[in-house]
Amino acid sequence: MQKSPLQIARGNYQPKLPVALKGNVKVQEGAATQSVADQEEIKALFPNTYGLPVLELVKGKEASYPAINVGVILSGGQAPGGHNVICGLFDGLKRLNKDSKLYGFLGGPSGLIEHQYTELTADIIDEYRNTGGFDIIGSGRTKLEETWQFDKGIEICKELDIKAIVIIGGDDSNTNACVLAEYYLQKQCGIQVIGCPKTIDGDLKNSMIETSFGFDTACKVYSELIGNIQRDANSAKKYWHFIRLMGRSASHIALECALQSQPNICLISEEVEKKNMTLNEIVDGIVNVIVERSEAGLNFGTVLIPEGLIEFIPAMKRLIRELNDLLANNEEFLAMGTDDEKRQYVKGMLSPESRELYRSLPKGIARQLTMDRDPHGNVQVSQIETEKLLIEMVAKKLAMLKGEGKYKGKFAALNHFFGYEGRCATPSNFDADYCYALGITATYLIAAGKTGYMALVRNLTAPAAEWIAGGVPITMMMNMEKRNGKMKPVIQKALVELDGEPFKYFAAHRESWAKTNQYIYPGPIQYYGPSEVCDLPTHTLLLEKGVIK
Numbered sequence: 118m119q120k121s122p123l124q125i126a127r128g129n130y131q132p133k134l135p136v137a138l139k140g141n142v143k144v145q146e147g148a149a150t151q152s153v154a155d156q157e158e159i160k161a162l163f164p165n166t167y168g169l170p171v172l173e174l175v176k177g178k179e180a181s182y183p184a185i186n187v188g189v190i191l192s193g194g195q196a197p198g199g200h201n202v203i204c205g206l207f208d209g210l211k212r213l214n215k216d217s218k219l220y221g222f223l224g225g226p227s228g229l230i231e232h233q234y235t236e237l238t239a240d241i242i243d244e245y246r247n248t249g250g251f252d253i254i255g256s257g258r259t260k261l262e263e264t265w266q267f268d269k270g271i272e273i274c275k276e277l278d279i280k281a282i283v284i285i286g287g288d289d290s291n292t293n294a295c296v297l298a299e300y301y302l303q304k305q306c307g308i309q310v311i312g313c314p315k316t317i318d319g320d321l322k323n324s325m326i327e328t329s330f331g332f333d334t335a336c337k338v339y340s341e342l343i344g345n346i347q348r349d350a351n352s353a354k355k356y357w358h359f360i361r362l363m364g365r366s367a368s369h370i371a372l373e374c375a376l377q378s379q380p381n382i383c384l385i386s387e388e389v390e391k392k393n394m395t396l397n398e399i400v401d402g403i404v405n406v407i408v409e410r411s412e413a414g415l416n417f418g419t420v421l422i423p424e425g426l427i428e429f430i431p432a433m434k435r436l437i438r439e440l441n442d443l444l445a446n447n448e449e450f451l452a453m454g455t456d457d458e459k460r461q462y463v464k465g466m467l468s469p470e471s472r473e474l475y476r477s478l479p480k481g482i483a484r485q486l487t488m489d490r491d492p493h494g495n496v497q498v499s500q501i502e503t504e505k506l507l508i509e510m511v512a513k514k515l516a517m518l519k520g521e522g523k524y525k526g527k528f529a530a531l532n533h534f535f536g537y538e539g540r541c542a543t544p545s546n547f548d549a550d551y552c553y554a555l556g557i558t559a560t561y562l563i564a565a566g567k568t569g570y571m572a573l574v575r576n577l578t579a580p581a582a583e584w585i586a587g588g589v590p591i592t593m594m595m596n597m598e599k600r601n602g603k604m605k606p607v608i609q610k611a612l613v614e615l616d617g618e619p620f621k622y623f624a625a626h627r628e629s630w631a632k633t634n635q636y637i638y639p640g641p642i643q644y645y646g647p648s649e650v651c652d653l654p655t656h657t658l659l660l661e662k663g664v665i666k
């Protein structure tokens with residue numbers, strides 16, 4: 118296969134490891150834990166994996182390990198660094214015993230259920246070192262949650278003599294990893310389960326997990342693009358760019374990109390919800406900035422929009438909830454031929470307030486709200502073009518103001534959506550190092566016979582040599598939440614905290630970023646050069662850890 122010079126160079130990059138993972142390693146147990154909330158319920162549901170101690174990997178003595186076979190699964194959306202977790206796992210296993218084997222289940226969790234797998238050999242692994250993507254074994258969104266699925270897993274693990282499964286996924290996949298670990302312990306089938314924190318969305322983090330992998334690289338890619346657009350806007354001086362950013366419900370990506378690029382406006386869904394804002398209020402906020410800038414002769418700018426925004430506008434949330442209930446397994450709706458027919462049907466079934474809102478939306482957006490749900494029954498926010506909705510509403514309002522003589526500027530807007538551009542990017546040094554360390558860490562957790570743990574690497578704002586590796590019991594991160602009408606144990610999702618340092622920094626600066634141009638142009642990710650250019654973690658992490666203020 119032909120490769121670019123950078124691909125070749127990255128293939129030879131040796132990820133930096135924490136000192137504790139360099140030589141012989143032993144697992145040190147800390148204090149017993151409890152779940153973040155709903156302790157009694159979680160304990161009852163996870164009698165075997167509840168209350169386990171936090172683990173730290175420290176320097177140990179030379180030891181010999183038996184050969185072991187391990188299976189690995191990539192679950193959910195792609196995130197830069199996934200391949201390095203697998204490479205770390207492979208190298209770790211071979212370091213412990215050269216006869217150990219790593220199997221990859223193909224296409225996500227369904228590979229385990231359907232017994233689709235491949236053995237990952239050194240030749241294959243070497244092709245994927247420090248590369249983006251999940252194409253080494255593929256990923257998928259099948260939910261591992263039913264006992265017949267777990268039993269199919271036992272079958273294939275017995276056949277391949279697999280003693281441990283590593284699930285690389287987000288909050289839902291890791292919740293399911295814990296359910297699987299508990300089930301396998303109850304069945305005493307000798308299969309351990311270890312999770313790894315993946316998602317570009319950055320919403321899998323807590324007191325133990327400082328960040329999910331992939332967030333760093335994805336935000337750096339989007340911030341580069343935003344910076345480029347800002348430079349273009351500042352050169353041509355004629356367009357407003359409305360840029361929607363992936364991230365599902367949480368606005369971590371939008372916030373991080375704002376911190377890196379200092380746009381004129383960045384909306385934060387969590388703030389919109391807290392302030393109980395309507396769509397019109399959001400539009401008015403944008404319009405005010407546009408009018409103010411136009412008075413200073415600045416008829417251009419940038420607006421960042423988190424993809425989950427629409428779900429956080431209280432009235433919209435109600436409408437979406439009603440649509441979710443109405444459209445779940447609705448054969449009658451599915452059988453309808455035209456969009457108009459569907460629209461009339463929906464209007465007839467909604468409550469008066471939601472009907473009014475639905476009617477006021479541009480037809481395209483209204484249609485997107487009724488499209489297919491994801492496997493959890495939720496509307497797929499990545500397919501709703503909120504940026505176009507906002508442009509349309511802002512343009513209308515500006516035209517009105519113009520008519521009243523209150524706005525004399527020119528408004529020309531362009532829309533963008535950044536998501537897939539960053540999910541498979543070549544991992545930054547941070548993600549390459551972090552993920553490789555996570556893979557090695559998972560190996561030692563397996564070798565120590567641990568199950569129901571998530572591999573963890575923390576102290577991430579320090580140089581990689583000082584990072585601390587270990588394991589956190591997944592039950593420790595759980596609470597009870599309502600899912601599809603039922604209370605379920607789930608890992609708590611981390612949304613943007615309005616009293617957290619990253620948001621506070623943004624809030625303190627956004628007014629001046631709106632009025633004048635204080636754009637930052639981050640440029641492309643740098644893989645080689647001075648450490649302060651190449652190894653810098655996200656602003657979110659630096660602010661959270663108090664490294665910058």
Ligand code: FBP
Nearest residue numbers: 193194287316317318363364365499
């Ligand atoms: P995960 O939650 O699985 O990590 O996925 C992240 C994400 O990129 C979201 O930001 C986005 O909303 C979603 O995946 C898009 O899903 P799909 O890949 O199915 O289009």
